Amino acid sequence: MQRRHFLKDLSFSTVSLLAMPGMGNLLPTGARPLTANxxxxxxxxxxxxxxxxxxxxxxxxxxxxxxxxxxxxxxxxxxxxxxxxxxxxxxxxxxxxxxxxxxxxxxxxxxxxxxxxxxxxxxxxxxxxxxxxxxxxxxxxxxxxxxxxxxxxxxxxxxxxxxxxxxxxxxxxxxxxxxxxxxxxxxxxxxxxxxxxxxxxxxxxxxxxxxxxxxxxxxxxxxxxxxxxxxxxxxxxxxxxxxxxxxxxxxxxxxTPDAAAATTALVLKELNIDPKNWRKLLEVPAADLLAVQSKIPNVPPSLGRRKKGSELPTGFGPVVDGRVLPHHPFDPKAPKISRDKPLMVGWNEDEYTFFAWQSRDVSFTKIDFDGLRAKLEPQYGTDTPKIIDTYRKANPKATAPEIFIAVASINMMGLGSVVIAERKTKQGGAPVYLYNFGYKSEVKIPGSDYALGTPHAMDITFKFNNEVPPEKGGQESSFFGGSSPDRYKASHQMAELWTTFARTGTPAAEGVPAWPAYTRKNRATMRIDTECEVIEDRFAEELKMWRSIGKLS
Known part of the structure; x- marks a missing residue:
């Protein structure tokens, strides 16, 4: 996906996600009025x-x-x-x-x-x-x-x-x-x-x-x-x-400050305010500022670096100002200030299905391998054949739509997660733990027979242990998690991993294999599902390929 298109989808989809019906108030108090007790x-x-x-x-x-x-x-x-x-x-x-x-x-x-x-x-x-x-x-x-x-x-x-x-x-x-x-x-x-x-x-x-x-x-x-x-x-x-x-x-x-300054200049231009009169910004109604904000494209920061002088407006987000945020969080290395603080990092296996669902674009579900090449070429150009060949060899039973989802998902959230794990472990300080969330929802993307799998945002209700049986206050079916009772176990395990990490700095859960810290030797990844497993050097061939074409440092 093009980065600009990705963030457009992200903004729209997250608005919709956070306004979804169907979850309600988990574990409601019931209809009786509150009492002093x-x-x-x-x-x-x-x-x-x-x-x-x-x-x-x-x-x-x-x-x-x-x-x-x-x-x-x-x-x-x-x-x-x-x-x-x-x-x-x-x-x-x-x-x-x-x-x-x-x-x-x-x-x-x-x-x-x-x-x-x-x-x-x-x-x-x-x-x-x-x-x-x-x-x-x-x-x-x-x-x-x-x-x-x-x-x-x-x-x-x-x-x-x-x-x-x-x-x-x-x-x-x-x-x-x-x-x-x-x-x-x-x-x-x-x-x-x-x-x-x-x-x-x-x-x-x-x-x-x-x-x-x-x-x-x-x-x-x-x-x-x-x-x-x-x-x-x-x-x-x-x-x-x-x-x-x-x-x-x-x-x-x-x-970067240059990109942020370009965004500020665009805001002032939209409001017809001379930079010398910037204080007029304090008088603009908040609703008018929101309207201006909606006109400015949001582009997520890149894993790579832009050349000096090529900065474009990037929308709104934290600025590497040299003071509050002294440097990029994980570039060129992990922050020294948190060297001794344990870290978990990871992503969902099918991130992209969320965005396909939100954009109502299910065209990917019907593509063959020629169509896959046509769909990837606008972003990856001459590297497209190498990408497809690598993924087909690593996943010989995968269909063209499945490979498209894998490529799109790892580019959205996976490559950056790997960069963070690599740079954190290189510090030699506190451990870092890499995960993939992989529980598969049977819920279909509307307008298709393609299941969501493990879409972006599905981990929220799982790690908060909000996928619970009805007798514990849950619902028969959740919006993304579906209706299989297997989700209760996956949710409990994920929540226990997170809360144990909060308690001790080491993620662990009953019935789950010991989760080793990520190192440059083992590259251990915990795949979180109903049955969790530790996989060493997961996506080895795919990541080797992404490094070879400059998409992963």
């Missing part, structure tokens, strides 16, 4: 908050973790959070950052710095903390998505789960450092600095919620994986987490 209070550094106790889990929604980011604080660090008197209700999710409205979630707002907590108990016990950054690229998403409901992780694995809303898109990543002076230093990274502020809040307050401030894992999927990659390389975030997991969103490189 259902409420639970907690003391924070800023005042007391009141949440609910539901089916053995204390849930606090919409706790503010920093102050306003509107008005004079737009494009700047948040205002200090003001303490409050009395008890602040934390019963409803806070608004997400400005974006198109989302079904079954709060209306977006410019002031959006709220977090949610799921904990087994506010009892002073030091449980591992799992701090999740939502997906949606850098332009959409919310900590209120039911797919990532943290209750089952807290309930069944005795961990504390935290999720934030944070600034996105133009409001979170407009680069003004070269125009606006020291008050706006780091403006191209406000979205990730918000997440860092959330981590700091957790460090200061999570003990009250039964969590251990000295045992925090950061993790995230898709855009949340890229955010996690950035946090892994940010000095301000470093004191507040101990391990990380990057899931179907490898952030090897981020936006």
């Amino acid at each position: 259902d409420f639970v209070d907690a003391e924070t550094a800023y005042g007391k908050v009141r949440g609910t106790r539901t089916n053995g889990v204390n849930i606090f929604r919409g706790i503010p973790y920093a102050g306003k980011v509107s008005g004079e604080r737009r494009f700047r660090r948040p205002a200090p959070l003001e303490p409050w008197r009395g008890i602040r209700e934390a019963l409803e999710f806070g608004p997400p950052s400005v974006q198109p409205p989302r079904q079954n979630e709060p209306a977006p707002a410019e002031d959006c710095l709220f977090l949610n907590i799921w904990t087994p108990a506010n009892d002073g016990k030091k449980r591992p903390v799992m701090f999740y950054s939502h997906g949606g690229g850098f332009v959409i998403g919310s900590g209120a998505s039911s797919w990532q409901n943290g209750a089952n992780l807290a309930r069944y694995f005795d961990v504390v789960v935290v999720q934030t809303n944070h600034r996105l898109g133009l409001l979170g990543f407009l680069y003004l450092d070269e125009l606006a002076g020291p008050d706006y230093a780091g403006s191209g990274n406000m979205g990730t600095l918000d997440i860092t502020a959330g981590l700091k809040w957790v460090h200061e307050n999570i003990a009250e919620f039964g969590g251990d401030p000295d045992n925090v894992m950061i993790f995230g999927e898709s855009g949340g994986g890229a955010k996690t990659s950035c946090l892994y390389a940010m000095p301000e975030a470093a004191p507040y987490f101990n391990k990380a997991s990057i899931e179907s969103g490898p952030g090897v490189r981020m936006t």
Whole structure:
């Protein structure tokens, strides 16, 4: 796929994903009204908050973790959070950052710095903390998505789960450092600095919620994986987490200042604002900024490097400004600042089927091998025959559509994940664990007889243990996971691997083979399914080929 087309699909599809019906509120409380016994209070550094106790889990929604980011604080660090008197209700999710409205979630707002907590108990016990950054690229998403409901992780694995809303898109990543002076230093990274502020809040307050401030894992999927990659390389975030997991969103490189400046120039042009009068940006209604944002193409950062002077506008995302984000997260090497922090990284085997489903383009399902060549040539040119030949030899029983999915999926999320694993292990510090999620859903892509397999984003409900039997509060059939009871076992195992990693820094689960760290000698990969297995040097021939044509360093 062309990178520009990929991100267009990503933005559209993630909007749709996060607004999907069918998941509902996992483990609902039922129809009865809440009573005094259902409420639970907690003391924070800023005042007391009141949440609910539901089916053995204390849930606090919409706790503010920093102050306003509107008005004079737009494009700047948040205002200090003001303490409050009395008890602040934390019963409803806070608004997400400005974006198109989302079904079954709060209306977006410019002031959006709220977090949610799921904990087994506010009892002073030091449980591992799992701090999740939502997906949606850098332009959409919310900590209120039911797919990532943290209750089952807290309930069944005795961990504390935290999720934030944070600034996105133009409001979170407009680069003004070269125009606006020291008050706006780091403006191209406000979205990730918000997440860092959330981590700091957790460090200061999570003990009250039964969590251990000295045992925090950061993790995230898709855009949340890229955010996690950035946090892994940010000095301000470093004191507040101990391990990380990057899931179907490898952030090897981020936006350069030249590319970010080009995007800023395009925004000013769209708004008819002279760069000298940049302060007029503070007066533009947020809805108008969102409209401008929608006109600017988002192009994900490349694994490769652009020549100086060839920078084009890239949309909105973290900027390698030399201060907040001192260098690309994993280029040319893994960040020294996180050398001693264990890492998991990986991707889903059939990432592309998600995007085919969202774009309603099922043409790939009907191609033969001549059609496969025609479909790949626009992106890979003269390397196409070598790619097809390599994949056919490595997968002699695969059909043309299956090879297309394999090629598209590894290019989307796989090659970057391998780069991260290689560069992390080369440091010789804390271990890195590489995975492939491979549970196969039988759900068909609409308009075809082709099954989704393991599409992008399907891992969310699995790792949050939200694929559970009806007697445990789940549903007969899940949106992506399908209706086979096998998914319950795969979900439980994936959740146990993640929570054990959060607890100890080594992923493990009952009945799952020991997961060895990735090294340049064994290149061990855990394939996660109903029956998990460790595969050494997986995709060896394919990766050798990608290296030979310069797609993998």
